[in-house]
Structures are given as C-alpha cells and as structure tokens.
Amino acid sequence: MAKKKPVAPRAVAPDQVDPRHNWERPIQAPGRMQVDFEERLEFRRLHEYRLGRVRRALAPSGLGALLCFDQHNIRYTTSTVIGEWARDKLTRWSLLTGNGDPYVWDFGSAAKHHRLHAPWLKTTHCLAGMVGMRGAVSPKAELFCRAAEEIKAILVREGVGGMPLGIDVVEPPFLFELQRLGVEVRDGQQVMLDARQIKSADEITLLNMAAAMGDGVYQDIAEALKPGIRENEIVALATKRLYEMGSDCVEAINSISGERCSPHPHNFTDRLIRPGDQAFFDIIQSFMGYRTCYYRTFNVGRATPAQVSAYRKAREWMDKAIALLKPGVTTDGIARAFPRAEEIGFASEMEAFGLNFCHGLGLGLHERPIISRVNSLEDPMELEAGMVFAVETYCPATDGISAARIEEEVVLTPGGAQVITLYPAEELPIANPY
Secondary structure, X not given: OOOOOOOEOOOOOOOOOOOOOOOOOOOOOOOOOOOOOOOOOOHHHHHHHHHHHHHHXXXXXXXXXXXXXXXXXXXXXXXXXXXXXXXXXXXXXEEEEOOOOOEEEEOOOHHHHHHHHOOOOOHHHEEEOOOOOOOOOOHHHOHHHHHXXXXXXXXXXXXXXXXXXXXXXXXXXXXXXXXXOOOOEEEOHHHHHHHHOOOOHHHHHHHHHHHHHHHHHHHHHHHHOOOOOEHHHHHHHHHHHHHHHOOOEEEEEEEEEHHHHOOOOOOOOOOEOOOOOEEXXXXXXXXXXXXXXXXXXXXXXXXXXXXXXXXXXXXXXXXXXXXXXXXXXXXHHHHOOOOOHHHHOOOOOOOOOOOOEEEEOOOOOOEEEEEOOOOOOOOOEEOOOOOEEEEEEEEEOOOOOOEEEEEEEEEEEOOEEEEOOOOOOOOOOEEOOO
16 A cells, blocks of 8 residues: 655645634625625735735745746736636736736736726736737747746846746747746746635635526526427526626536436537436636536436436535535545545546546636545645635436536635535425426
8 A cells, every 4th residue: 555645734824814704704795886885895905815825825935936827827916807818828927026016918908908907016017918829920020039038137137037937837939938048947836826725705705706696597597497498508598697697707508418417528519408307517607707616417307216316426425525624634535535436437536537526716717725536645735714615526327327416615614614506406406397
C-alpha cells in the first residue's frame, strides 16, 4: 500500500471570511437593485478583499509578480470584465507585482472605458493590448515581443525584475519572448487558486443569488417537462429565463433524457422527451461572474422501481458527502464517501471522474479544492470555513438506460455545510404526474 502523503499546508495565511458576515444569520439572496434601506453587496469592498487575498498569496510564493490571462484571475485581481467574448481569446491580461497596483491590458477601446469608469484602478495602469488573437496575427508582427518588453520594464521599475514571474495560462510565443528577455517563468495558477478558495461575505451572497436563479429555472423546467418537448427546447427555455433574471453568462445547459442518461454524455440533442423518461439537467451560468453548477433529475409523468432506486442511491451518496463537509476535515475522507468506479459501471476512477465528486465554485466553475478518488486520496487538503462547493453524484439504473444525477451547492460555515441550491431534491421529482 502506498504511503499516504501528509495533508498539504495552507499556502495562504488563514484569514477569516469578511467579518461583516454573521454566520448566525441566513445568507442573503437580495434583489439585483441597490437600495438605501438595507446593506446588500458592496463591490468596492469585494474588490479590496479579492486584491488583498492575491497579495497575501503572492507574498510567500517566491514570485515577484503574477501575469494573468485567465479571465477569472483578471476579474478577481482588477474587477474588470468585457464579457464572455474574451473567454477564449487570450487577448487581455493583467499584472500584479508584490509592490505595486494592478495593471490591465485590454482590447482596444475597453482600456479607455476602464480609465473613465474604473476609479479603483490607476488610469496609467489601464492599457490597450493585443498580441495575436490565438495566432491569427503572426508572431512575426512582433506584438508579443513588444508586450514582453513592456512587462519586463514594469517588473524592473517595481523592483522585482530579478524574481520569477508567475503565469496562469499563456500563448507559447508570449512565453518564449519573456524567456528571451531573461524572465524566469513559473506556475502562477496555483497562487491564484490559493487566493480564490476562501470566499468573502459578498462573494457568498453573489453565489447565493446565482443559485436562486437556478431555483427559479428548475420550476420552469418542471412545468415544461412533458412528452413531446425536446432536450434543446429545455436548453432554450432555461437560457432565456436566466438572461431575463440577470445572468451575465449562460455557459452551458446540460439536457439529457431517456436512453442518453447512461453513460452521461455531457451535452444535449434534439431528442424528443417521452413518457416515463428519466431526465437530468445542469445549469451552468454566472451572476456578476459567480457561477452555478446545479444538476437536478426528474421523471416525466411516472417512474419505475429501477429509476427510483437509482435516485435513492445518488441521494444517499450526496447526503453522506455533505454531512462530512466541515472545517478541519481533510478531503481524502470525503473522497472515500463516494462510490468506487466499479460500483457505477466504469473500469477506472479516471473514466468515472466528474460523476461523484466535489469541486470548489466561485468565479471559476472548477476551483480548489477538487475532491475525488482520482486526486484526493494521495493529495489531501484541509477544509476551511468560507469555501464553497458543488457536490455531484450520479447513479445508473439497473434498466441499463436510465440514471439519476444530483448536485447541491454548499457553503462551508464554521458549523458545517449549508446548502444553497433549494429546488427540492430529497426524493425523485415527478414532473407533470399522470
């Protein structure tokens, strides 16, 4: 038997979640408007918290600065965003040194917009930038070269030119130009994920507001789920409602029914939903950048004993995992609460990955910690209050085609896990029963 690795030490000083949050009170889910008669969200407080977390994570890392192309990291550090258009372009970036204020290079006129409307950033630190649009502009144009030289000059000016630079994700030509200038590049994503894993009261409120939107959409899905409707029509319905409620990105709606449930295909089609189908859905969207990952399973009109049994097992695994989620617990113990791959019909834990596990949730859909049999048994970490998780379970039915899929989002409070996804899921919901 392999020797168990020690629990990873905290990479960030164990600062508390925003002290304004009173764990004895319910987590807020206010409306989107700001009002003068009750305290809701405070976005400048949110910015200062996030920036402070990055500074504290950077200080002991051995890095002089963090250069970020990951849109979640840019937003976390600078509180800027230009929409989902930028998600896969790698054409905007941010820089934070241990001694300075954040810089952001943005797409064309967005830089001027930040100078006018983002007073929490220095106007001289809001710059236009574009290096290649994922190779559409050849490196021969030397845009990567100029951008790397600009970054190196800032590092030198702020006194960290001789220290390693942390990067999260990057186009190879940008990396090569930095190395040509003598910049030692290291992994900065780990530092950013350390920073992002403990949520403030404002972040928890935003996550709860996003979950409330999912609650409402599942009511609409339950009412619409009748024979003859197609999987893609459910996707259209959910997407429309989410944008009406204020979503800033509907990343994906999984819509899976009938014989497509086992194995889980992670997509949707134009399949017609039929009487007695087991069907499950996932709402992946964000409000002010903060995500949901929210599965629910329904049966259409009626359910068979095999379908009910599969759902009951998925619920039992869910409840067992949630009961274990407490500050001070290590992730290996929680991973063991999930079924082995063989129990759900897969040959390996890698093949079954993503079906029974937990993942951190925030600006990113998958944040730290990831709790699964693939990684947590050999690399456990300790849980802390202020973490937010999505807990997912999946159980195929003995009929060979049906399956149950449940997901709850939970906030880790000092006393344990508090569920914030509230559409009823204790028992298998029957949509429009006969």
